[in-house]
Amino acid sequence: MPSRSVPPSIDGEFTEVTRGGDDKWLPYKTKRLYTNAFIIHGNKLLLGYKKRGFGLSKYNGFGGKVEPGETPDQAAARELKEEAGIEAPLEHSGTFLFVTEGGPDWAFQIEIYRAEEYSGTPTETDEMRPVWFSIPASSETAKAAVASVIENVIDNDLPPIPYESMWDSDYLWLPLLLSKTHFVGRTDFKEVDGAFKLERWWFGVPTSTCT
């Protein structure tokens, strides 16, 4: 059987990690840049509960539109400060395109960031309520957990990452972010009566990082 191609929006050499649905990728006219930032502290992940606007009532990283004249890095830092009241040495972790059938004729291009340190106190704002969740143990996170004990930041009483209250595709790439694996991807959703259903997806990692 011939191997399936990567989505048309993916440029470069990437090795597939996961895909689903058919190959009928939705068309889009333009892309709009957004950011999304995740703070990992020991075995804890900081998410925000969205109190208004797009993604209402979901847990997500902190982020928003890249404003004219800003780089995505600058926008990610600004949004983290505006939405959670903290600063962090954010590192770029991945990129994915999000297109919606029944939605706008443009694609969200979401630049994803991560940081393992932060300064300030996560603080509720008009847009987001910050909440810590526990990161499940794995070989990588076990190392972080050991470091957490040393730093005294471990907390075993936290709830697990609430994938059921996040965007349907987050579980596909968040483990890559947590394990510091750079990724690219594409998700197509269908919007029906304000609800978003994941229809097809593709995520990959740079081929050069594969052994």
Ligand SMILES: COc1nc(N)nc2c1ncn2[C@H]1C[C@H](O)[C@@H](COP(=O)(O)OP(=O)(O)OP(=O)(O)O)O1
């Ligand atoms: C599947 O798609 C998505 N998954 C995830 N995890 N996050 C997504 C997805 N699509 C959009 N997002 C993120 C990207 C941004 O962080 C926010 C949306 O930004 P928002 O509309 O809140 O932008 P702001 O500039 O903050 O808006 P205001 O005008 O309300 O300040 O969702």
